[in-house]
Amino acid sequence: MQRIYIQEVATRDGFQIEDQFVPTDQKIDLINRMGSSGLDKIEVTSFVSPKAVPNLKDAKEVIEGIDRKPDVTYTTLIPNVKGAEQAAECEADEVNLVASVSETHNMKNVRRKVDESFSDFKNIASFLSGTGIQINGTLATTFGCPFEGRISEDRVLTLINEYLELGAGGITLADTTGMGTPKQVYKLCEKVLTRWPNLPITLHFHNTRGMGLANVIEGIRAGVIRFDASLGGLGGCPFAPGATGNICTEDLVHMLAFMDYEMRVDLDQLIDTAKRLETILQREVPGQIIKAGKITDLHSVSYS
Amino acid sequence: MQRIYIQEVATRDGFQIEDQFVPTDQKIDLINRMGSSGLDKIEVTSFVSPKAVPNLKDAKEVIEGIDRKPDVTYTTLIPNVKGAEQAAECEADEVNLVASVSETHNMKNVRRKVDESFSDFKNIASFLSGTGIQINGTLATTFGCPFEGRISEDRVLTLINEYLELGAGGITLADTTGMGTPKQVYKLCEKVLTRWPNLPITLHFHNTRGMGLANVIEGIRAGVIRFDASLGGLGGCPFAPGATGNICTEDLVHMLAFMDYEMRVDLDQLIDTAKRLETILQREVPGQIIKAGKITDLHSVSYS
Numbered sequence: 001m002q003r004i005y006i007q008e009v010a011t012r013d014g015f016q017i018e019d020q021f022v023p024t025d026q027k028i029d030l031i032n033r034m035g036s037s038g039l040d041k042i043e044v045t046s047f048v049s050p051k052a053v054p055n056l057k058d059a060k061e062v063i064e065g066i067d068r069k070p071d072v073t074y075t076t077l078i079p080n081v082k083g084a085e086q087a088a089e090c091e092a093d094e095v096n097l098v099a100s101v102s103e104t105h106n107m108k109n110v111r112r113k114v115d116e117s118f119s120d121f122k123n124i125a126s127f128l129s130g131t132g133i134q135i136n137g138t139l140a141t142t143f144g145c146p147f148e149g150r151i152s153e154d155r156v157l158t159l160i161n162e163y164l165e166l167g168a169g170g171i172t173l174a175d176t177t178g179m180g181t182p183k184q185v186y187k188l189c190e191k192v193l194t195r196w197p198n199l200p201i202t203l204h205f206h207n208t209r210g211m212g213l214a215n216v217i218e219g220i221r222a223g224v225i226r227f228d229a230s231l232g233g234l235g236g237c238p239f240a241p242g243a244t245g246n247i248c249t250e251d252l253v254h255m256l257a258f259m260d261y262e263m264r265v266d267l268d269q270l271i272d273t274a275k276r277l278e279t280i281l282q283r284e285v286p287g288q289i290i291k292a293g294k295i296t297d298l299h300s301v302s303y304s
Numbered sequence: 305m306q307r308i309y310i311q312e313v314a315t316r317d318g319f320q321i322e323d324q325f326v327p328t329d330q331k332i333d334l335i336n337r338m339g340s341s342g343l344d345k346i347e348v349t350s351f352v353s354p355k356a357v358p359n360l361k362d363a364k365e366v367i368e369g370i371d372r373k374p375d376v377t378y379t380t381l382i383p384n385v386k387g388a389e390q391a392a393e394c395e396a397d398e399v400n401l402v403a404s405v406s407e408t409h410n411m412k413n414v415r416r417k418v419d420e421s422f423s424d425f426k427n428i429a430s431f432l433s434g435t436g437i438q439i440n441g442t443l444a445t446t447f448g449c450p451f452e453g454r455i456s457e458d459r460v461l462t463l464i465n466e467y468l469e470l471g472a473g474g475i476t477l478a479d480t481t482g483m484g485t486p487k488q489v490y491k492l493c494e495k496v497l498t499r500w501p502n503l504p505i506t507l508h509f510h511n512t513r514g515m516g517l518a519n520v521i522e523g524i525r526a527g528v529i530r531f532d533a534s535l536g537g538l539g540g541c542p543f544a545p546g547a548t549g550n551i552c553t554e555d556l557v558h559m560l561a562f563m564d565y566e567m568r569v570d571l572d573q574l575i576d577t578a579k580r581l582e583t584i585l586q587r588e589v590p591g592q593i594i595k596a597g598k599i600t601d602l603h604s605v606s607y608s
Contacts, residue, residue, distance in 0.1 A: 146602060146603045147602060147603055148602070149599075149600065149602050178596065179599045181562045181563050181599075182521050183563040207514075207592070208592065208596045209555065209558065209559070209593055209596050209599065210511075210552065210591075212514075213515055213517070214517040214520070216518070217486050217518045217521060218521065237596070239597075239603055240597070241595065242588070242595040243592050243596040244592060251513065251514040254513065255485060255486070255515050255518070258488075259485050259486065259487040259488075260487070284546070287514075288511070288512065288514040289513055291546040291547040292482065292541070292543075292547040293544070295453075295485075298450060298451060298452070300451075301408055301412070
């Protein structure tokens with residue numbers, strides 16, 4: 001049985017674009033339930049400017065307020081050295097850095113050139129050196145950019161290398177706006193794992209165009225075993241109003257569980273947590289399993 | 305380039321469960337647009353009892369009213385010899401028979417045992433013999449039954465054989481309530497195609513649990529090249545209110561087109577037709593591409 005690692009991003013990638021601020025105690029309660037359900041990693045929050053992302057202004061309170069399970073990695077997104085300082089104060093297990101492969105997307109997202117982002121990252125890496133806090137490097141728009149279109153595979157490999165040179169222990173290839181196809185995912189992942197066979201690669205898919213779980217299947221076939229997903233399928237893409245968001249954690253775990261992959265996650269507990277998320281947000285979320293039930297949830301027979 | 309055949313079911317599998325009756329002229333207009341867009345087969349309607357399925361009470365008017373493209377196969381579902389007579393009067397290219405692999409589901413669906421269904425089918429086949437009308441045999445609940453759970457692969461193979469013995473030229477393996485996993489799809493299709501390497505197999509998936517397009521990928525990997533899909537993702541499952549329906553035709557064609565598969569379909573025309581469907585139904589349909597746009601629909605850059 002192949003072990004697959006499930007990494008949760010709803011409280012960061014999802015909450016940051018919600019219309020409403022989720023109260024701090026509800027965030028903490030939700031993350032505690034996520035931890036108990038057996039997820040391998042949780043991206044708790046983001047230490048960005050509260051002006052830029054008011055929904056995550058309580059980053060410090062949240063990360064300090066949660067119960068930390070010893071076998072869960074608690075990570076946080078940080079944009080700069082100030083964020084690294086905050087993450088260190090809160091004793092995050094890991095920080096997640098984000099640069100886009102596309103120059104245009106990086107400029108739109110963080111208002112600097114990709115080179116400038118990596119210069120900042122070197123300062124972050126220097127600051128974190130010796131703290132024991134791990135660095136994960138995310139490459140946004142790896143499978144396509146909503147402005148530039150297709151992205152060169154060589155450019156992706158070059159930027160992976162830049163992350164590795166500054167000490168990143170893991171790399172996330174992110175399909176930020178859901179542009180990757182299963183064929184493309186297989187091809188790129190095979191190329192990356194041929195060059196770095198032991199590199200912990202995470203695939204971060206959005207289901208914007210319905211290909212999210214198909215992309216997971218092809219990622220696994222290429223040898224990837226770590227996947228980001230968002231409870232309830234929260235998250236989204238500002239260019240695709242109405243389209244679904246990140247791939248949905250409980251839908252992903254459900255599919256892989258019934259394909260006999262080994263995970264630590266308790267699917268029923270995860271589904272309960274997703275239902276709680278719907279209660280908190282008071283709206284329907286895109287996830288399918290909380291609507292359809294598991295494959296094994298059979299119906300009783302009544303002949304009318 | 306591998307040629308993939310796209311078969312449309314929205315006006316049958318979709319419309320039969322809509323809350324509203326779609327006017328006959330709108331059905332005809334929609335099917336004409338589907339034909340023009342280059343779909344390979346269209347399941348136009350169903351000759352069932354108007355009492356059982358009032359939405360399709362205009363089956364005869366619809367099939368007689370459409371413009372028939374010579375390279376499109378126009379098929380219709382029929383439940384009995386009376387339906388076969390009607391299909392023959394309207395000169396359908398093909399009739400589609402449906403039996404469930406699961407006894408319980410067959411009883412719920414058509415109120416007879418599976419053996420009884422196949423006895424009826426023999427009479428249908430006798431009636432159609434010499435008419436030139438092809439027979440397609442559909443096996444509902446092939447990948448799982450909402451009452452009985454998992455389905456034996458041997459039982460599926462036995463029933464395929466029964467269809468072939470009565471003269472079916474093609475077989476559809478239907479995942480009626482979205483219970484199949486990609487692994488299961490690959491395994492069963494490989495088994496079927498090992499036994500009947502030249503049999504035209506269609507896979508009919510529902511996206512009830514989000515696995516629809518992932519199942520297509522594994523079906524193709526096993527050698528299947530024919531897929532049913534529903535414009536806008538129409539259709540559904542009575543046991544999963546709120547869950548998505550059949551896999552969505554334009555989402556399927558979009559994915560396969562950007563994976564370089566060869567299809568006859570004009571994707572832009574198909575997307576326009578899906579948007580028209582939304583206008584006709586006056587509600588949002590589950591398809592993602594009409595919300596998110598194609599991968600190649602880039603956004604202009606404006607720095608605010």
